Amino acid sequence: MTTEENLKKYQEWLFRRSAYQMALSIIGIDKLTVAPPAGNAYRDARTAYLSGELFSIDTDPEILAVLKELKDAPDIDEDIRKGIQLYYEEAQKRLCIPKEEYVAFEELSNRSYDAWLEAKQKKDYSIFEPYLKEVIEAQKKLYGYRDSDLPLYERMLDDYEPGMRIADYDAFFAAVKERLLPLIARIAEAKQPEDSFLYQNYPIDEQKKFMDELLAYLRFDPSWGYQNETEHPFTSWTCENDCRTTTKYLADNPVSAIFSTVHEVGHATYEHQCDPRYDGMVLSEGISSGMHESQSRLCENYLGRTDAFWAYNYPLLQKHFPSQLAGVSLEAFMKAVNKSSPSLVRTEADELTYPVHILIRYEIEKGLFDGSISTEGLDGVWNAKYREYLGVEAKDPSEGILQDVHWSGGSFGYFPTYALGSAFAAQFMEAMRHDFDVDRALRTNRYDLCMGWLKEHIHRYGCRYPAQEILIKATGRSFDVNVYLDYLEDKYSRLYGLK
Numbered sequence: 001m002t003t004e005e006n007l008k009k010y011q012e013w014l015f016r017r018s019a020y021q022m023a024l025s026i027i028g029i030d031k032l033t034v035a036p037p038a039g040n041a042y043r044d045a046r047t048a049y050l051s052g053e054l055f056s057i058d059t060d061p062e063i064l065a066v067l068k069e070l071k072d073a074p075d076i077d078e079d080i081r082k083g084i085q086l087y088y089e090e091a092q093k094r095l096c097i098p099k100e101e102y103v104a105f106e107e108l109s110n111r112s113y114d115a116w117l118e119a120k121q122k123k124d125y126s127i128f129e130p131y132l133k134e135v136i137e138a139q140k141k142l143y144g145y146r147d148s149d150l151p152l153y154e155r156m157l158d159d160y161e162p163g164m165r166i167a168d169y170d171a172f173f174a175a176v177k178e179r180l181l182p183l184i185a186r187i188a189e190a191k192q193p194e195d196s197f198l199y200q201n202y203p204i205d206e207q208k209k210f211m212d213e214l215l216a217y218l219r220f221d222p223s224w225g226y227q228n229e230t231e232h233p234f235t236s237w238t239c240e241n242d243c244r245t246t247t248k249y250l251a252d253n254p255v256s257a258i259f260s261t262v263h264e265v266g267h268a269t270y271e272h273q274c275d276p277r278y279d280g281m282v283l284s285e286g287i288s289s290g291m292h293e294s295q296s297r298l299c300e301n302y303l304g305r306t307d308a309f310w311a312y313n314y315p316l317l318q319k320h321f322p323s324q325l326a327g328v329s330l331e332a333f334m335k336a337v338n339k340s341s342p343s344l345v346r347t348e349a350d351e352l353t354y355p356v357h358i359l360i361r362y363e364i365e366k367g368l369f370d371g372s373i374s375t376e377g378l379d380g381v382w383n384a385k386y387r388e389y390l391g392v393e394a395k396d397p398s399e400g401i402l403q404d405v406h407w408s409g410g411s412f413g414y415f416p417t418y419a420l421g422s423a424f425a426a427q428f429m430e431a432m433r434h435d436f437d438v439d440r441a442l443r444t445n446r447y448d449l450c451m452g453w454l455k456e457h458i459h460r461y462g463c464r465y466p467a468q469e470i471l472i473k474a475t476g477r478s479f480d481v482n483v484y485l486d487y488l489e490d491k492y493s494r495l496y497g498l499k
């Protein structure tokens, strides 16, 4: 076939798979937000059928032959070639696995999820342990099929953050350990700010009225974005002009929904601002887990937890909650929302202690795959690390080893990107602050200027370039963990008067 004929087939294939993807995405969002649970069985069966169809489309030998020819064809647009290469690489990862083993793993991860949920509810790690062991063995086997020289765990790390190696993460977490653990210990001893005013009755109806104003400030425009409610906030999308986020309101804490919204809208804005030419293509997606998380955390922490952000928004919040926030100054509010203290649950951790939660998961994952740590007694290993690094100990495994869902489905190597994203964000923020007066923009209701900077330097590229290359393009230098650690040291030393 000629290159032209191949390209036509490729475009038709892209359209077909994006149609299935869109359907699956909308059904997934619907299920997690508003779909009545009695319809689950009917819906799940049809969703599984559609997923199977998409799998067949993606592994169709005819299209694989087309991809193979096109990826090295002369005279094709480099954007298109990049997309083809990414699809081709993805297909190879999947095709090396015997189909029956792929299906068996899907089935195992469903059973393992159920066991994890039961174990968490009964606060009993021994219910989950045999499944965790089986999932790890299965993943070792599946990843073993890949044609790769990388150690097994590194293959997993590479799936979430291409190019990041064990040695890179070792260096990253060693620096986190060396510089943050002493600071965390000092702050644990320091006088904590008063924050009881945050934990009283904040009627949800009124929180929603404030949220409308906040969403407008964040430029989350209803013409392309929609916010719903769920137990665990997330962001999903079908194309750059249809992005959905969710949040969760707590009647006794208004800032939970606020910061989760700023975070999720950060993810959504990344997708929205990608070059529309990449719509429906793999290029339209964020380049890596770490890069996606860098955008949401930049919005949540580096913009959303600043004095300038709240100089504009705090009077609005006070307007909605005059009695709850009576006599609470902006300064007192800022100290409360930036409070740091060692805790057990990752998703509720503050900005300073958060990377230590990830460090613990990284050390355990690495040990599970190099054989130095076993699933038996892993709850004890977990508790020992929390005691050593954060000085806290879980009363039961539901707030210890069983708190996160990731391992039940075989997601190993994902956690480290959460910490990496925060560190990328520090470097982006430094560059943004160099280019214009960010605080002035935030104070004067010009959040759009910050989003415009992110669009120009990061968002529009989608995954056209590797994460490390985007970092260099945007900041003029390669990744440097010290920017992140300097930022945290400076911020928390100031907040706690340690300087």
Ligand code: ZN
Pocket (backbone or CB within 6 Å): 263, 267, 293, 296
């Ligand atoms: Zn996120």
